[in-house]
Amino acid sequence: MLNWYLQSGNEGDVVSSTRIRLARNIKGFNFVNRYTKNDANKIIEMMENIIPNLGYGLKLIRLKDLDDITKISLVEKHLISPEFSYNKGETGAIAINDDENICIMINEEDHLRIQVLSTGLELENALNLAIEIDKKLEELIPYAYNDKYGFLTSCPTNVGTGLRASVMVHLPALSKTKNIRKVLEAVNSFDMNIRGLYGEGSIVQGDMYQISNKQSLGISEEEIIKNLKIITDKVIEQEKLARKILAKKEIELEDKVYRAYGILINSRKLSSEECNNLLSDVKLGTDMGIIKEMNDFKVKKLEIYTKPANLQKFLGQTLDAYDRDVKRAEIIKRIVAE
Amino acid sequence: MLNWYLQSGNEGDVVSSTRIRLARNIKGFNFVNRYTKNDANKIIEMMENIIPNLGYGLKLIRLKDLDDITKISLVEKHLISPEFSYNKGETGAIAINDDENICIMINEEDHLRIQVLSTGLELENALNLAIEIDKKLEELIPYAYNDKYGFLTSCPTNVGTGLRASVMVHLPALSKTKNIRKVLEAVNSFDMNIRGLYGEGSIVQGDMYQISNKQSLGISEEEIIKNLKIITDKVIEQEKLARKILAKKEIELEDKVYRAYGILINSRKLSSEECNNLLSDVKLGTDMGIIKEMNDFKVKKLEIYTKPANLQKFLGQTLDAYDRDVKRAEIIKRIVAE
Numbered sequence: 001m002l003n004w005y006l007q008s009g010n011e012g013d014v015v016s017s018t019r020i021r022l023a024r025n026i027k028g029f030n031f032v033n034r035y036t037k038n039d040a041n042k043i044i045e046m047m048e049n050i051i052p053n054l055g056y057g058l059k060l061i062r063l064k065d066l067d068d069i070t071k072i073s074l075v076e077k078h079l080i081s082p083e084f085s086y087n088k089g090e091t092g093a094i095a096i097n098d099d100e101n102i103c104i105m106i107n108e109e110d111h112l113r114i115q116v117l118s119t120g121l122e123l124e125n126a127l128n129l130a131i132e133i134d135k136k137l138e139e140l141i142p143y144a145y146n147d148k149y150g151f152l153t154s155c156p157t158n159v160g161t162g163l164r165a166s167v168m169v170h171l172p173a174l175s176k177t178k179n180i181r182k183v184l185e186a187v188n189s190f191d192m193n194i195r196g197l198y199g200e201g202s203i204v205q206g207d208m209y210q211i212s213n214k215q216s217l218g219i220s221e222e223e224i225i226k227n228l229k230i231i232t233d234k235v236i237e238q239e240k241l242a243r244k245i246l247a248k249k250e251i252e253l254e255d256k257v258y259r260a261y262g263i264l265i266n267s268r269k270l271s272s273e274e275c276n277n278l279l280s281d282v283k284l285g286t287d288m289g290i291i292k293e294m295n296d297f298k299v300k301k302l303e304i305y306t307k308p309a310n311l312q313k314f315l316g317q318t319l320d321a322y323d324r325d326v327k328r329a330e331i332i333k334r335i336v337a338e
Numbered sequence: 339m340l341n342w343y344l345q346s347g348n349e350g351d352v353v354s355s356t357r358i359r360l361a362r363n364i365k366g367f368n369f370v371n372r373y374t375k376n377d378a379n380k381i382i383e384m385m386e387n388i389i390p391n392l393g394y395g396l397k398l399i400r401l402k403d404l405d406d407i408t409k410i411s412l413v414e415k416h417l418i419s420p421e422f423s424y425n426k427g428e429t430g431a432i433a434i435n436d437d438e439n440i441c442i443m444i445n446e447e448d449h450l451r452i453q454v455l456s457t458g459l460e461l462e463n464a465l466n467l468a469i470e471i472d473k474k475l476e477e478l479i480p481y482a483y484n485d486k487y488g489f490l491t492s493c494p495t496n497v498g499t500g501l502r503a504s505v506m507v508h509l510p511a512l513s514k515t516k517n518i519r520k521v522l523e524a525v526n527s528f529d530m531n532i533r534g535l536y537g538e539g540s541i542v543q544g545d546m547y548q549i550s551n552k553q554s555l556g557i558s559e560e561e562i563i564k565n566l567k568i569i570t571d572k573v574i575e576q577e578k579l580a581r582k583i584l585a586k587k588e589i590e591l592e593d594k595v596y597r598a599y600g601i602l603i604n605s606r607k608l609s610s611e612e613c614n615n616l617l618s619d620v621k622l623g624t625d626m627g628i629i630k631e632m633n634d635f636k637v638k639k640l641e642i643y644t645k646p647a648n649l650q651k652f653l654g655q656t657l658d659a660y661d662r663d664v665k666r667a668e669i670i671k672r673i674v675a676e
Contacts, residue, residue, distance in 0.1 A: 251664055255606035262604030268593035326589055 004101040005077060005304060008296045009120015013287035014236045016168040016208065018122045019078065020130040020225075023153045023162035024112040027142040031154040032107060040091035040107045047106050050140045051095045056102055056133070063092035069318065072309035078117065078168075079103040102133065110154050110162075112137070119300075121232060123165055123225040131221070149217065160217030165225050167232050172207040172284040173242035176256075183238050184209075191215055192231050206276035206283075211235065243288060257285030261293070264302075265336050270329045275306045294336070301335050342439040343415060343642060346634045347458015351625035352574045354506040354546065356460045357416065358468040358563075361491045361500035362450040365480040369492040370445060378429035378445045385444050388478045389433045394440055394471070401430040407656065410647035416455065416506075417441040440471065448492050448500075450475070457638075459570060461503055461563040469559070487555065498555030503563050505570050510545040510622040511580035514594075521576050522547075529553055530569050544614035544621075549573065581626060595623030599632070602640075603674050607663045613644045613670075632674070639673050 005017065025031060026046070029039050044062065051060045063071065063085070071085040077100065084092055084105055095104040105113040114137070116130040137143075144152040151162040158164070174180040187194040194211045196204040211232055213224045246253045260281035264270075270278075283299045285291035305314045306328050312319055319327060343355065363369060364384070367377050382400065389398045401409065401423070409423040415438065422430055422443055433442040443451040452475070454468040475481075482490040489500040496502070512518040525532040532549045534542040549570055551562045584591045598619035602608075608616075621637045623629035643652045644666050650657055657665060 251606050255667075258604040258606055259601050262600030262602075263597055264600075266596040266600030268589050268596055329593075 001099065002297075003099055004117060004119050006297060006300050007119045008300075009118065009122060011121040011236055012119065012296060014169055014171070014239050015121040015232065016119075016170055017078070018118045018120065018126050019164075019166045019168075020116045020123070020126040021164045021166075022112075022114040022130050022134050023110040023151065023158045023164075024114065024134070024137070025144040025152055025154065026111045027144045029111060032109060032111065033154060037091060043111055044091075044093045044106055046141065047093065047095060047104075047112075050137070053140070054095075054133070054136055057097040057099075058095045058102060058104070059097070060093055060095045060106075063089050063094070069309045069312045073307070073313045074103075076307040076310050077304065079115070080105055081108060084108045102129070104133075110158070121167060121229075121236075123167070123229055123232075127163075127165065127221060127225050157214075158216050161219070161221050161224065163216055163221050163224055164212055165228050166210050166212035167228065169209050169211060169232070169235055169239070170207055170280070170283060170287075171209055171235070171239050172280050173246050174239050175207045177242045177245055179238065179242055183235060187211060187231055187235065190227075190231050192228065205273065206280035208280070243284075247288065253288075254285075254290055257281050257288075257290055261285065261291055264332055267329045267332075269325045270306075270332070271325055272306070272308055272328070275328060275332075279303055279306070298335055298338070302332060305331055305335065339437070340635075341437055342455060342457050344635060344638050345457045346638075347456065347460060349459040349574055350457065350634060352507055352509070352577050353459040353570065354457075354508055355416070356456045356458065356464050357502075357504045357506075358454045358461070358464040359502045359504075360450075360452040360468050360472050361448040361489065361496045361502075362452065362472070362475070363482040363490055363492065364449045365482045367449060370447060370449065371492060375429060381449050382429075382431045382444055384479065385431065385433060385442075385450075388475070391478075392433075392471070392474055395435040395437070396433045396440060396442070397435070398431055398433045398444075401427050401432070407647045407650045411645070411651045412441075414645040414648050415642065417453070418443055419446060422446045440467070442471075448496070459505060459567075459574075461505070461567055461570075465501075465503065465559060465563050495552075496554050499557070499559050499562065501554055501559050501562055502550055503566050504548050504550035505566065507547050507549060507570070507573055507577070508545055508618065508621060508625075509547055509573070509577050510618050511584050512577050513545045515580045515583055517576065517580055521573060525549060525569055525573065528565075528569050530566065543611065544618035546618070581622075585626065591626075592623075592628055595619050595626075595628055599623065599629055602670055605667045605670075608644075608667045608670070609663055610644070610646055610666070613666060617641055617644070636673055636676070640670060643669055643673065 026043060029035055029043060048060050051058050074080045075082050075085050079096065079100060080094060080103065088107060091107045093106040096102065101117050103115045114130055114133055116126045118126045146152055150160040153159050153162055171180060174183055184194050191214050192211055193214055194209050213228050260278040264278040264282055279302055282291060282294060286294045286296060286299050304310050308324055311324055311328055311331060314331065315327060364381060367373055367381060386398050389396050412418045413420050413423050417434065417438060418432060418441065426445060429445045431444040434440065439455050441453045452468055452471055454464045456464045484490055488498040491497050491500055509518060512521055522532050529552050530549055531552055532547050549566065551566050598616040602616040602620055617640055620629060620632060624632045624634060624637050642648050646662055649662055649666055649669060652669065653665060
């Protein structure tokens with residue numbers, strides 16, 4: 001069975017992945033920014049007892065038992081946040097399964113952050129699974145909950161449902177037709193966030209954007225994902241429209257995506273940034289049925305294993321930046337030839 | 339039998355081709371810049387009678403019987419000069435064989451310009467063949483000759499032997515290591531010319547340079563080619579040294595030549611200039627044994643058939659610039675896949 005991030009999903013030519021995150025805190029402990037290291041440990045121990053009985057093949061791992069490359073490889077797969085990886089080495093832990101579609105961050109910004117990930121556009125299924133896990137956890141640990149506000153969270157923006165639903169969308173055509181700014185503004189005006197690959201403040205790479213809800217209070221979980229679905233559908237529609245415009249200039253589009261393909265599979269040294277940009281064009285070419293030599297599975301594999309830490313995990317070697325660039329080019333050839 | 343320009347030759351990894359040109363004028367006629375159109379016709383008629391008896395499979399063709407694309411395709415193959423093609427449509431003619439290694443321009447800057455071309459470095463053989471043809475012609479037509487000066491020519495720089503010997507060299511490594519200027523200056527200081535692909539004043543494309551003798555008076559034909567050979571050997575030596583320097587940075591070199599290869603065979607639209615630059619890197623990669631997917635024959639074929647007029651000759655179609663760029667990319671794929 002392939003990990004979720006290697007599978008093709010609904011609207012997979014535009015929507016790369018879906019993520020549901022529920023922020024939860026445990027009654028009787030201060031929030032993360034005010035609790036003691038002892039509290040953090042108690043929470044981990046509490047979870048260590050619960051996780052084996054929760055099912056889903058979840059295993060608890062303390063961040064301090066993971067080497068840096070492994071931690072960054074989890075960030076690259078959007079399973080943990082960059083801040084969690086860098087700053088919570090002592091007090092952080094995760095509960096994760098082999099498929100890596102469920103990852104609970106423990107002692108991140110909140111005591112618990114239940115995350116469910118899926119390829120493609122799968123807001124409902126992902127939400128249902130997250131709620132199922134949440135309900136099971138609720139039976140085993142007392143949540144910090146207020147009848148008026150709902151779930152209490154470390155940061156007020158998450159109070160209420162504690163839900164952040166997000167979809168990762170690939171918008172190369174909107175970018176090439178210079179319509180991306182207009183779409184970003186429209187999404188924002190509908191009370192949604194749209195931003196770079198690793199969330200807030202991160203740089204857009206390879207035309208990948210994350211759309212997520214802003215509101216989590218005074219609205220139900222179902223409404224949140226319904227609204228997000230509506231906006232995502234609009235963005236998909238706009239991106240597909242832009243692709244149709246590009247398709248009219250057939251030769252120019254083919255030229256663009258095949259040049260990217262040609263460089264990607266022939267280079268001997270490739271930086272992460274250049275790789276992301278080339279892969280964006282190659283993905284567009286594959287998704288539009290132009291590049292016959294590639295398929296979605298290979299593109300997804302390339303997207304994962306060319307990332308700095310996953311590259312090193314894949315090879316089982318620690319590499320400096322220069323060697324990574326060389327090995328990246330090698331791995332690409334290997335995956336494409338498979 | 340392949341045409342000479344598709345064959346591999348001596349020092350073929352640096353020397354692309356050799357050309358010998360003898361400028362001759364016919365006694366009893368004014369030089370080209372002073373004669374009448376009637377004189378020009380008489381000379382062509384004279385040659386029409388002679389050529390069939392000369393051998394070598396030479397056929398006489400009047401420029402006015404050639405379409406523009408064919409004329410430019412001959413320029414691209416260095417068989418006729420650009421000026422001859424553009425300005426001598428009414429009075430010019432050529433005597434050419436199927437292999438296209440012999441081409442006599444009639445009524446160019448001189449009444450006759452006997453040219454012998456060869457792949458690789460073949461100064462002696464080419465000179466011997468040119469002299470052989472020259473001797474046969476001399477028996478059939480009275481040359482304008484002066485005991486003191488030698489052969490008389492329209493421009494004083496050609497008086498004496500009337501010989502211009504030239505070699506076309508590919509100097510990508512000297513260019514990449516920024517040593518090209520030094521080498522160009524050295525060649526010039528030895529009383530040789532070194533310049534772009536189509537002779538005097540032309541732009542350097544694809545790192546191709548033409549080295550030729552300046553002096554034609556007071557020196558024998560053998561001395562001219564001996565001196566040119568010495569200089570060419572020095573240039574080859576320097577280029578090979580530069581290639582060794584590049585080879586030390588193995589990954590960088592492989593990356594450079596394979597990226598060029600990747601773009602060359604994957605683009606869907608390619609300008610002549612970009613094509614020349616890519617081919618220069620691909621040729622370097624092939625000549626240095628780095629690019630295994632290519633060989634010298636294919637590179638030579640690409641060099642010829644991607645040129646604007648030869649491309650149209652090859653396809654038997656008249657194409658505008660945009661269509662040429664598209665067809666160029668197609669032809670490249672076809673030749674590479676052969």
